[in-house]
Amino acid sequence: MIIDGKATAKAIKAEIKTEVDKMLAAGHRRPHLAAVLVGHDGGSETYVKNKVLACEECGFESTLLRYEDDITEEALLKVVADLNANADVDGFIVQLPLPRHIDEQKVVEAIDPRKDVDGFHPQNVGRMAIGLPCFVSATPLGILTLLQRYNVETRGKKVAVLGRSNIVGKPMAQLMLQKQYGDATVTVLHSHSRNLAEECRQADILIAAIGQPAFVKEEMVKEGAVVIDVGTTRVPDATRPKGYRLQGDVDFDAVAPKCAAITPVPGGVGPMTICMLMQNTLLAAKRR
Ligand code: GUN
Numbered sequence: 261m262i263i264d265g266k267a268t269a270k271a272i273k274a275e276i277k278t279e280v281d282k283m284l285a286a287g288h289r290r291p292h293l294a295a296v297l298v299g300h301d302g303g304s305e306t307y308v309k310n311k312v313l314a315c316e317e318c319g320f321e322s323t324l325l326r327y328e329d330d331i332t333e334e335a336l337l338k339v340v341a342d343l344n345a346n347a348d349v350d351g352f353i354v355q356l357p358l359p360r361h362i363d364e365q366k367v368v369e370a371i372d373p374r375k376d377v378d379g380f381h382p383q384n385v386g387r388m389a390i391g392l393p394c395f396v397s398a399t400p401l402g403i404l405t406l407l408q409r410y411n412v413e414t415r416g417k418k419v420a421v422l423g424r425s426n427i428v429g430k431p432m433a434q435l436m437l438q439k440q441y442g443d444a445t446v447t448v449l450h451s452h453s454r455n456l457a458e459e460c461r462q463a464d465i466l467i468a469a470i471g472q473p474a475f476v477k478e479e480m481v482k483e484g485a486v487v488i489d490v491g492t493t494r495v496p497d498a499t500r501p502k503g504y505r506l507q508g509d510v511d512f513d514a515v516a517p518k519c520a521a522i523t524p525v526p527g528g529v530g531p532m533t534i535c536m537l538m539q540n541t542l543l544a545a546k547r548r
Contacts, residue, residue, distance in 0.1 A: 261521040263410050263488075265402075269531035272405070273317045276538055280319035283545070291545035292321040293377065293537070294343055294352035298336065298362075299329030303494070304355045310534055311353070318538045323349070329359045336362060337370050344372040351377035351544035353537070356427075374547070377540040380427065389434050395540050400432040402532030403467065403488055404441055410521060412465070412486050415443040420463035422509070423470040424450045428490055432467055456480075468509035478514040487515060487522040490529050 280290060293315055297308045308324065315322035325339060336358075343352045352375055358364050368376075373383040379395035387394035407414060419436045423429035429448060436442030447463070449456050450470075460466055460480040468476050469490035481487060491509030508525030516522050523529055 261410075261519075262516075263406055263521050263523045263528060265406060265523055265528040265530065265532045266526075268406055268409050269402075269535035272535050273314060273538060276318045276542055279542060284319075288545075290319060290321045291541050292323070292348055292350050293541045294323040294325060294346075294349045296325045296327070296336075296339060296343075296352065296354040298327045298331055298355070298358055301357070303492075304357075307534075308355050311537060314534045314538050315541075318542070320538065320541060331359075331362075333362045333366065336367060340367060340370045344370075344375060349375065350548060351375045351541045353378045375544060377537060377544055378427075379431075379540065385426075385431065388431060391438050391440060395543070396435065396536075397427055397431050398536035398540065399428045399469075399490060399529065399533045400435050401536040401539075402529060403432060403490070404435055405536065406488070406523070406529070406532055407465070407486070412521060414441075414465065417444045417464040418447070418462055419444040419465045419467065420447045420449055420460050422449050422456075422460065422466065422468045422476070423490070424448055425469065428469040432469065470509055472509060473507040474509070474511040476510040476515060478511065478518060481515050481518050483518050484520045485518070487519050488529065489523050489525050492525060492530060 295308050295311055297304060312322050312324055343349050354367055356364060358367060368380045371381055373381045376384055376395055379397035384394040388396050421429050421433045433446050433448045436444045436446045447459055449459055457480045461482050463482060463485060465486045466481060467488040471491055471493060473493045473495055487510055489508035489510040492506050494504040495507045497505040506526050
């Protein structure tokens with residue numbers, strides 16, 4: 261079975277839109293998401309464009325703030341402070357990565373946790389880790405939501421998370437572990453894990469988030485496993501109009517026949533990530 265993230269995201273955005281219509285009818289204003297984009301990274305440009313489009317689909321107001329990549333750290337921190345203070349803005353994101361001369365962590369920590377709809381602020385990360393109300397980062401939340409909507413049981417299952425990044429691997433493992441979310445037995449694998457293939461083969465649910473195109477091969481997957489592919493590497497492809505295609509972390513053609521369910525790239529996790537950002541923004545607007 262193919263897990264269709266695009267269709268699921270579309271359905272959830274329609275549900276959000278219905279909520280927004282109700283809010284407006286009750287005299288509230290539209291939820292408002294602001295996005296800060298620094299420089300001209302191709303991937304970041306695409307993500308931010310899609311976030312703005314998703315706002316329109318959900319009936320949100322959106323603001324895109326663009327800066328050249330020579331903006332100083334001080335100036336960017338001022339942008340963040342202004343958004344924190346702006347009562348019209350319910351939530352905002354600073355698209356990562358940032359140019360090297362800017363301390364990313366310092367910028368993330370400057371965001372008001374109540375407006376941190378990415379869930380990247382240490383206060384949200386910490387609250388998430390101990391199961392308190394917070395903004396949960398969008399990619400892991402999107403994966404959990406997909407599994408729920410496709411009735412994939414996680415409770416008591418063996419989940420392997422491939423990758424330990426702060427924005428996907430670590431929060432994914434935390435959520436899968438927690439009783440009120442995944443309630444699973446979790447293994448986190450990374451570049452220095454021994455017997456990595458064998459560990460993957462044990463997993464009922466394998467979540468690949470290492471950013472290495474087609475890393476997960478057929479022999480690394482158990483028959484009947486559920487495979488979630490978070491990878492979105494641009495690989496050169498002369499047959500495509502843009503000269504590249506998006507390649508996941510999973511060797512899809514070889515792995516798919518063995519799986520009970522698998523997410524494609526594109527059209528799997530990616531659309532869900534943006535959709536969960538919308539859900540977090542709605543939550544931020546409601547909390548104010
Ligand atoms: N860069 C890659 N993914 C993300 C994301 O979810 N949010 C932000 N702000 N930057 C990113």
